[in-house]
Amino acid sequence: MIKSKDDLIYYLEQDKLADGYSGKKPKMIGSWPNLIWKYKVYLRKAEYYMNVESDNIYHRIMYLVFKYKYNKLGLKLGYTIPLNTFEEGLSIPHYGMIIVNGSSKIGKNCRIMAGVVIGSTSGVNKAASIGDNVYIGAGAKIIGDISIGNNVCIGANSVVVKNIIDNCTVAGIPAKKISDNTSKRNLASGLNFD
Secondary structure, three states: OOOOHHHHHHHHHHHHHHHOOOOOOOOOOOOHHHHHHHHHHHHHHHHHHHHOOOOOHHHHHHHHHHHHHHHHHHHHHOEEOOOOOEOOOOEOOOOOOEEEOOOOEEOOOOEEOOOEEEEOOOOOOOOOEEOOOOEEOOOOEEEOOOEEOOOOEEOOOOEEOOOEOOOOEEEOOOOEEEEOOOOHHHOOOOOOOO
């Protein structure tokens, strides 16, 4: 969770590295990757201003400004990602529907593809807890109060409804372990995997 200016700078750098962006900041006008990068900047700045405990009116105004920008761009890109759900190193390579329940907690270096839903079920508002270095393939659904370990690769269109152990690849409906391959080959090199 971003609690200081140093945390904000670190998160922004790791998010930039996760998707391989070049340059210091997103261009004002540009392609979809630039819009996605801009969205992640707004997300992280809204988190920062939300989490900083301050009676400073400037911080409150900046929180509202960045939350507005993040929500507006999220609608354009098709993202419903609540604040403070993803740790650093978030990679979103494509625009398209992504829905994440606000009670879910996702670790660092998560690469999430289009069409993914991370939600709750059976009237319970608890969603998945996902470890570090997880790749979530296009169209995957992660449903319920479950736990997914570190270094997991979730195949495209999989439906995950049970806990998943560390260091494996899962696929299918319902998802089952299909190999001992980890997610690291699907994540950007240079990320902090410690």
